[in-house]
Amino acid sequence: MALTFPFAAIVGQDDMTLAIQVVAVDPSIGGVLVLGDRGTGKSTAVRALADLLPPIQVVKGCPYRCDPAKPAGACPVCQARDPQTKVVTERQSVAVVDLPLGATEDRVVGALDLEKALSQGIKQFSPGLLAQAHRGFLYIDEVNLLDDHLVDLLIDVAASGENLVEREGLSVRHPARFVLVGSGNPEEGELRPQLLDRFGLSVQVRTPQDLKLRVDIIKRRDAFEKDPTAFKALWHKENQKLQKRILKARERLAEVSVSDDMLMLCARLCQQLGTDGLRAELTLLRATRAFAALQGHSAVKPEHLQSMAPLALRHRLRRNPLDDTDSGARVQRSVQEVLAA
Numbered sequence: 001m002a003l004t005f006p007f008a009a010i011v012g013q014d015d016m017t018l019a020i021q022v023v024a025v026d027p028s029i030g031g032v033l034v035l036g037d038r039g040t041g042k043s044t045a046v047r048a049l050a051d052l053l054p055p056i057q058v059v060k061g062c063p064y065r066c067d068p069a070k071p072a073g074a075c076p077v078c079q080a081r082d083p084q085t086k087v088v089t090e091r092q093s094v095a096v097v098d099l100p101l102g103a104t105e106d107r108v109v110g111a112l113d114l115e116k117a118l119s120q121g122i123k124q125f126s127p128g129l130l131a132q133a134h135r136g137f138l139y140i141d142e143v144n145l146l147d148d149h150l151v152d153l154l155i156d157v158a159a160s161g162e163n164l165v166e167r168e169g170l171s172v173r174h175p176a177r178f179v180l181v182g183s184g185n186p187e188e189g190e191l192r193p194q195l196l197d198r199f200g201l202s203v204q205v206r207t208p209q210d211l212k213l214r215v216d217i218i219k220r221r222d223a224f225e226k227d228p229t230a231f232k233a234l235w236h237k238e239n240q241k242l243q244k245r246i247l248k249a250r251e252r253l254a255e256v257s258v259s260d261d262m263l264m265l266c267a268r269l270c271q272q273l274g275t276d277g278l279r280a281e282l283t284l285l286r287a288t289r290a291f292a293a294l295q296g297h298s299a300v301k302p303e304h305l306q307s308m309a310p311l312a313l314r315h316r317l318r319r320n321p322l323d324d325t326d327s328g329a330r331v332q333r334s335v336q337e338v339l340a341a
Contacts, residue, residue: 003228004047004048004050005221006224006231006235006239007048007049007051007052008239009220010048011213011216011217012041012210012216012217013040015204015205016041016042016203016205017045019203020032020046020049020052021052022291022311023181024053024246025249026253026286026287026290028286029200029283029286029287030179030180030199030200030201031180031181031198031200032182033143033182033191033199033203034203034205035205036185036186036206037185037205038185040205041217043141043183046139046141046183047098047139049137049181050093051239051242051243053094053246054094054243054246055092056091056092056094056135057069057091058090058091058092059087059088060088060089062075062077064134064174065092065095066078068087073175074175075175076172076173076174094136094137095133095136096137097133097136097138099129099138099140101141101142101145101147105150105153107128107129108128109130109165110126110127110128110163110165111125111126111167111170112167112169113125125170128163130157130163131163133178134177134178135178137178137179137180138181140180140181140183141183141184142183142184143182144184144186144189144190145184145188151192154180155194158180159198161176162175162176180198180199182199196315197279200312201287201308202311202312202314246294248296249293252293252296253289255298256298256299257298257299258288258289258299262288265338266281266285266305269309269334269338272334273316275313275316275317276316280312280316284308284309287312288300288304288305306332306335309332309334309335310328314327315327
């Protein structure tokens, strides 16, 4: 297995690394969309996400990595087990699954296991990428180029948290709750609004213009490519610190309070920006709370709203043909107006 670039060694894309950490604290935010120039470390940062995620407890031998503490949401395999038998558990790393652009629908949702069907005459379901990503992260590079039929499928599964497969005489329903992470270059095509709305946070990345920063990035990447193992070992302690910070933030999350005044600010901001529905407010609530937990604070404050609002709202704005201002700048401008009112 190829080693990934250490997350702690990434420099120059603060919004992107912050968004990934916030979603790692609270996956219910709904994932991250990273759009921007080619060669700016988008896929590197997402694939390094595994460094930040503490191992999870799973049912041993379960192909869907079911949570032993939540039998109500168990897969068909776990439901078929004898309830009198003691459940054996083990710790596994959180999955970060790549969904290639050329993947077939069978590869994504799962299909009949042809080998067993032909050799043994057994009709058995072979889980796909959605099953592998359960309780983890599903990463799509060049998400804006994904085929429409796969986009429709992902929207359905992301909304329901279940994958239903009915084909070749099989009828299988299994849990598929994952965090969707996408990256792409907007110059190569736009995302459909329905899929765009499924991402909790959106980040715009640009090529760094600071020369010292560019040199630092090149040196680190070059050192990693020369000896990935040694470079990974060099950054191991820093990665461990990040992982512990995220674990503490997760434990603190339930204790972080959000006042009615802060909720009113969120609602006023979304109303002023003209966002559709209430998903924007919910995402903003979760993101500010997770960011406060990450900062070690016990309550959400206006500065948390200022930091998270552009990430949570920039991709939810309606286009204004009379205003060519960057969407992130429009959000910041509205935040300042709402806070000043």
